[in-house]
Amino acid sequence: MSEARFLPQIFFERAHHLARERAFHYCRPRDRKWVDMTWRKYREEVCILAGWLRSKGVKKGDKIALLSGNRPEWLITDMAIMSLGAVTVPVYATASQNDVTYIMEHSESSFLIVDTLDRAEMVKELNLEGVVTFDRGSKQQADGFKSPITAMADIRKEKKLAIENPIDLKDDDVATIIYTSGTTGRPKGVVHSHKNFAEGVKPTYDILKRDDGEVDRFFSFLPLSHVAERMLVVVGSIVSGSEVAFARSIDTLAEDLVRCRPTILLCVPRLWEKIYEKINAGLLVASPVKRAIFSLARRLGESRIQGDHIFARNDQKLPAKISDILVGKKLRTKLGLDRCRMLVTGAAPTRPEVMRFFGSFGMRIREVYGLTENLCLGVLNDSEEVVIGSCGKPFPGNEIKIAEDDEILFRAHWNFDGYYKNPEATAEVLKDGWFHTGDLGKLDSDGRLRIVGRKKELLKTSGGKYVAPVPIEDSIKAEPCVAEAMVVGDERKYCVALISLNEEVIAGKDPSEYKEALKKHLESVNSPLASFETVKRVGVLKQGFSVEDGSLTPTLKVKRAVVADKKSNFIEKLYHSEDAVIFE
Template identity: 35%
Template sequence: MREFSLPALYEVPADGNLTDIVRRNAAQHPDVAVISRKVAGAWQDVTARDFLTEVRAAAKGLIASGVQPGDRVGLMSRTRYEWTLLDFAIWCAGAITVPVYETSSPEQVRWILSDSGATACVVESAGHAAAVESVRERLPALKHVWQIDAGAVEELGRLGQDVTDRTVEERGSIAKADDPATIVYTSGTTGRPKGCVLTHRSFFAECGNVVERLRPLFRTGECSVLLFLPLAHVFGRLVQVAPMIAPIKLGCVPDIKNLTDELAAFRPTLILGVPRVFEKVYNSARAKAQADGKGGIFDKAADTAIAYSKALDTPSGPSVGLKIKHKVFDKLVYGKLRTVLGGRGEYAISGGAPLGERLGHFFRGIGFTVLEGYGLTESCAATAFNPWDRQKIGTVGQPLPGSVVRIADDGEVLLHGEHLFKEYWNNPDATAEALADGWFHTGDIGTLDEDGYLRITGRKKEIIVTAGGKNVAPAVIEDRIRAHALVAECMVVGDGRPFVGALVTIDEEFLGRWCADHGKPAGSTAASLRDDPDLLAAVQSAIDDGNSAVSKAESVRKFRVLSAQFTEDSGHLTPSLKLKRNVVAKDYVDEIEAIYAK
């Protein structure tokens, strides 16, 4: 058993709650832009003073509508300014926010609102309103539904005109640090999602310590962050609350479809995202270079960036020759890539899944360091992350200051600290199982090095045991295979089988470009090309790269290319883009059997 901890850098208020942040910002930084919203396609800054005014107005409407202290209020919307505004308004009304993914089915909506006992709900669109309405007869506690696109914020403002500022102040001060701030429902890779109760203390301990440990990235009046992650996911909430604590300017966009344009317009100094975002930046840049006949230059530049980054970790550092090559490519390639990322940023934080060492070295080598972290809903997002000044690529960093990471005898990662969740809502048995002996059992397998840097190697429940008795952790090889531009998803199989196999889906966004480069008919699909020798050879190169990271017994010997991608709509991915392995295994049982057919 091994454990590591760091002292807390942020003092959690003894009796305060998250509404204190907006009041403090308005008092201490009244004219500082703490958030920015899109108006007619242009960014419009909102000062700390004005944000507090808008939060209070919405809170008054909730209070006037009968929302009581401790009530649960659903919030179903894409990431946008109003999400953050309403989140703080719900807290100012003394209530508890219950996020609902905007992609949720009516049955999922029913479960979350019913299980939480929500008395009110704010949705974004008419489609969301229809989803709630379709199950409303099974939601007896639900009294109000407001729609953002139909003027919910303005309506709440009108409803609350007779409520005084003093009433809001009194309501906003009712919740104490250990009271629930939100109930975040886990994505649910198996079974029904569980409601994870996160307190105001959880967020203060989490976000306050992240800000203090990464203080150069959170300079008030200088720094900014663009939020494009779903706010129903706990990582999105970290990206929302931490800038408010700092405070630095926060911008919100609904997705990553036009991310390059949004980055260019907002020009953030800090980006927080998931590995797929950084993979797409790399793959798109490489594909564009190839289309322009500069693929060879890009590949040499990438190799130089990686070599340069690796040399930074050696006692002697980069050689003179490597420095010269790096300087040349900085003008030819790296500067353009940094411009794509907004042009002002030097750092990003990546979480949600492993980034991969090659990608980590590539980005640091071009002058844009991606700090990898690790966390769960139960740990209020990051429970470990790489410090800005002592990064170890390939690890998820050191424990959150003020917390402890322990590796149990069986390799499971255990956590302790103020940032942890309080309980699973209405589920004492699951709570007792997860919080045994005062430690949260993550279900992840990992190691700690002598400096306290954590490395995640797999999930306990996902460990595959082959017929030969070899234990295989899928994450290592899957992440490596998925790094290939042509691969969307990869799922390793082989439990009880003679060898390891894999199901592979093709990235539809990249496929068209690949077809053009390889003389395939325009409009070709993964289904039409799944037996194409060139496509299979390309996927095999990704498999070979993945196999190079593991032992021979763990390597993939056969694979099958599937006709369609795994998506949330198909039921194979959670809203946070994690594989639902049991669903995939059930739906593609014939494909798996084909791998092992003699």
């Protein structure tokens, strides 16, 4: 690992030593051709953009907002900003106009850097020092902007302005302000210094390092504005000298995975679940022989699993090897995961049956748990022994403690410095060096963390009983025809649930055909629960939750307050109905 302390310095060193090696593999927007970029070119682009920004007066501490989909220029821009000692303010590409405007104004960002001018339309009324666009827009698109617009292609011509090295940085210099996705209100700006990134480099490197001399390939499709993707793809690729392949879009994900064949993949639970559901849907129309072979291979592959533990060493067992010959190798190749040595999931729990399914075919999905405030370096499942239902053990250098009320507390040198312009909120969660996560959990006898629920999401019935909705929602989603579930019950006599149906499973059938199956499933969900926890009614929504309608965050977490408000009339209908399953 590099002796340099700060991330920009590590990047410049890495780019120098790996100059001719591939840094990026991506589909070029202008002609849709798949091309590569070397580390030398990566560094050159950083130096030119940083020099241009400096020529426009950008200095240490200035905030620059970055609003873009995943592409090489995202990483280039992030490094250019940091190399000047300026502050990167990443914004989700799917953020609403209200959120974008709020973040721009709250952070006092002087520049906005976007992939396309279409993306900047929502802030065209703001007076900024400038807007930089990766793809040159038309004159018509630029009309009406109050800020000067510059295309990256024109900046690339200004090579004489390029910097040669990053400026000298100090521990307390701010590197980034990351705004949370805001499940419970206005986004909060999480401040991370260059010291925090520097402290997070070692545990990141320790997790990623390999001793066989091979180069890893990351696959980037989750929002780079989210701290987990940024730590893995931006920081991880730099500290380990790995390359990054980019998906063209979420719609081409399956095709791009097969093309890029990554060795490390971060995915959210809902996407693992979708793959699982699609495979099962395919089996329903497969021939009896194919179904029988698949079933046999799965049973043989389950030799990898003992109780809740999936062991890497069990890959060498004869049943697992036969399972691989029958199905496993073909399945991994078909999914583009045949080279993957590390599969990671986070942001929400993954259903146990999904973990078991992939584990039986040699794909051990490692759950990770962390927050924006601790750079997502909380806990991670071990590569040799994945424990289903657990998020794993602490990252090297991180301490964990469970408070008396079961809240999860973390202490590490990379914990955030506070919320921007919000000392009251900072004081609520940073106490005596411990970060109070707001999540509830338990440690098992081996020191592994299990998430119980979220403190702020606990529902309190009118009878004064507290209900943790997440485990109940996971149980509801175990039914294949259910895509999403949200339990409602705050200040109510009992709980009900809103669900959306899985379009791939119901395959165009009338949703009412699943009424009896849902009633039966509800009985099984309720059977182990205390009476005050049981779900008395299920409301089936016409349309599922989505990022576009504001009901999901960009990391696919349900915004409970938004959904409860939008569906208030339907929720009232549930509470006044006599039937257990009601359709919207």
